[in-house]
Amino acid sequence: MIIFEADKAGKKIDGVNILHDLSICISRGEKVAITGHNGSGKSSLLKLIGGIYENTSGQVRRGMGKTGYVPEHFPENIRFKMQEYLLLIGKMNGNSESELIKKIHKYAEIFAITNFLNTPLKKCSKGTKQKAGIIQALLIDPDILLLDEPLTGLDESTQVELLNELASINTGFTIIFTAHESLLIDGLANRVITVANGRIIADDNKEKKEKYKYIKVIVPNQTVASEIPNIRFHYIEERTVEITVLSEHSDEVLTRLLESGCSIVELIEKR
Numbered sequence: 709m710i711i712f713e714a715d716k717a718g719k720k721i722d723g724v725n726i727l728h729d730l731s732i733c734i735s736r737g738e739k740v741a742i743t744g745h746n747g748s749g750k751s752s753l754l755k756l757i758g759g760i761y762e763n764t765s766g767q768v769r770r771g772m773g774k775t776g777y778v779p780e781h782f783p784e785n786i787r788f789k790m791q792e793y794l795l796l797i798g799k800m801n802g803n804s805e806s807e808l809i810k811k812i813h814k815y816a817e818i819f820a821i822t823n824f825l826n827t828p829l830k831k832c833s834k835g836t837k838q839k840a841g842i843i844q845a846l847l848i849d850p851d852i853l854l855l856d857e858p859l860t861g862l863d864e865s866t867q868v869e870l871l872n873e874l875a876s877i878n879t880g881f882t883i884i885f886t887a888h889e890s891l892l893i894d895g896l897a898n899r900v901i902t903v904a905n906g907r908i909i910a911d912d913n914k915e916k917k918e919k920y921k922y923i924k925v926i927v928p929n930q931t932v933a934s935e936i937p938n939i940r941f942h943y944i945e946e947r948t949v950e951i952t953v954l955s956e957h958s959d960e961v962l963t964r965l966l967e968s969g970c971s972i973v974e975l976i977e978k979r
């Protein structure tokens with residue numbers, strides 16, 4: 709199901725075109741990274757997708773359901789304790805208090821910040837505040853989560869922690885985020901949109917790239933490999949063969965090898 713579609717869309721602010729000629733389609737469940745240099749238009753594209761910006765040219769259609777948006781910077785000097793703040797924000801969105809407390813505790817556990825629920829936000833670290841920002845967006849049970857540079861300014865171990873936590877929340881919903889870090893792009897995205905000067909210059913669907921399996925196997929005789937379809941192979945020793953096969957054929961190839969009395973030494977997935 710398509711949740712966002714742009715056809716030659718553009719955005720002009722104060723007479724300046726900041727996004728040009730964008731044509732994209734995003735489907736439910738995709739994990740999309742928007743990347744590019746500073747000032748290339750990443751945040752603006754995210755805002756256009758989320759409806760924070762309306763297009764000033766071309767066509768845009770949205771069918772996204774509830775959208776949770778996490779801005780790049782968490783507001784400074786909030787005097788509320790974390791749980792008070794999350795309750796306040798959650799109530800604005802019509803949740804009941806008991807329902808909200810359950811959700812806050814569930815997400816605080818996933819994001820490993822339960823110990824900070826009673827700490828004033830202004831005393832929390834950048835990483836903890838960032839996590840509170842993400843939880844705030846999750847409290848509305850969004851169908852789509854938009855994150856603007858969620859790892860910026862965090863140290864490396866917090867980045868890895870946050871990535872794992874983001875990857876562990878419900879895999880079914882759509883996540884669209886801007887990022888510079890290959891850690892987040894490689895770890896979370898299945899599609900990478902690259903922008904430069906307000907234009908999309910690349911749109912790569914990682915899932916579509918063919919995946920291969922590399923199998924190292926000891927064969928009982930030299931005819932086995934030559935009788936198996938859909939593989940490339942070469943001998944590295946008299947009885948040891950390296951086989952490369954498309955992932956989609958790998959199960960049937962492994963079955964054939966085992967039925968022919970081969971011993972599998974190594975099995976690696978490659979892009």
Ligand SMILES: Nc1ncnc2c1ncn2[C@@H]1O[C@H](COP(=O)(O)OP(=O)(O)OP(=O)(O)O)[C@@H](O)[C@H]1O
Binds near residue numbers: 721
């Ligand atoms: N509200 C605005 N008014 C005027 N110009 C803007 C506005 N928002 C963005 N721009 C301009 O549009 C361009 C793209 O900005 P944007 O914030 O989308 O880039 P970005 O890739 O997210 O940058 P960064 O990586 O530095 O966050 C920049 O030149 C910026 O100055």
